Amino acid sequence: MQTLKIGSKGSDVILLQQKLGIKADGIFGAQTEASVKKYQSEHGCTPDGIVGPHTWEALGIQSGAGRVIDEIIIHCSATKEGKEVSSDSIGRSHKARKFSSYVAGGKTRYIGYHYLVHLDGRVEECRPNAKMGCHASGHNARSIGICYIGGLDARDINGTMIKDTRTTEQKGALIKLIKELKRKYPTIKRVIGHRDTSPDLNGNGVIEPFEFIKGCPCFDASVEYKNL
Numbered sequence: 286m287q288t289l290k291i292g293s294k295g296s297d298v299i300l301l302q303q304k305l306g307i308k309a310d311g312i313f314g315a316q317t318e319a320s321v322k323k324y325q326s327e328h329g330c331t332p333d334g335i336v337g338p339h340t341w342e343a344l345g346i347q348s349g350a351g352r353v354i355d356e357i358i359i360h361c362s363a364t365k366e367g368k369e370v371s372s373d374s375i376g377r378s379h380k381a382r383k384f385s386s387y388v389a390g391g392k393t394r395y396i397g398y399h400y401l402v403h404l405d406g407r408v409e410e411c412r413p414n415a416k417m418g419c420h421a422s423g424h425n426a427r428s429i430g431i432c433y434i435g436g437l438d439a440r441d442i443n444g445t446m447i448k449d450t451r452t453t454e455q456k457g458a459l460i461k462l463i464k465e466l467k468r469k470y471p472t473i474k475r476v477i478g479h480r481d482t483s484p485d486l487n488g489n490g491v492i493e494p495f496e497f498i499k500g501c502p503c504f505d506a507s508v509e510y511k512n513l
């Protein structure tokens with residue numbers, strides 16, 4: 286799909302207006318822009334009124350050509366050391382935060398990461414790489430998101446005691462997965478941590494106090510994975 290903004294005209298604009306449930310006249314004017322901004326802010330997109338790949342995806346429309354993947358972004362689940370967390374549980378919290386969804390096996394799923402790395406080193410594929418994730422504002426279109434389970438000290442009570450809690454198995458699995466992805470997608474240029482992307486870690490357009498201190502993924506991924 287082409288990128289649409291104020292002044293755009295044509296059949297893609299009609300499709301957009303139909304998706305937004307507004308008058309479908311094929312002209313992207315001020316009213317369409319206002320509806321787009323509202324939809325974006327409600328669905329975890331940057332509310333800029335421009336309909337790019339992320340917004341098309343949030344509207345449930347594939348962007349057509351395969352996406353170019355040029356970075357890997359590492360996350361932690363911001364859960365306590367030693368505690369397992371399921372992809373369904375993370376999906377529920379992402380749904381509550383209005384992250385973009387995708388359909389797999391006839392079921393709508395909301396988890397925004399492509400991979401979860403569990404405590405025992407098991408790698409769970411969550412979102413197909415071909416689908417845009419929803420995990421780092423401004424980076425979703427061109428990245429793959431990997432999240433390891435953990436990131437908080439076991440004694441944490443309010444989500445502030447950040448800690449690199451990766452188990453030996455998780456460390457090994459992360460390196461193996463990153464190497465595999467770099468082989469599969471030679472376009473990947475860098476591996477970074479979520480904290481290296483933007484202060485708005487959860488991409489909701491608001492910088493919350495938690496985000497200043499969280500520092501997801503709680504270690505310096507850009508240094509550690511620089512030479513993989």
Ligand SMILES: [Zn+2]
Pocket residue numbers: 359360361420479486501502
């Ligand atoms: Zn993160």
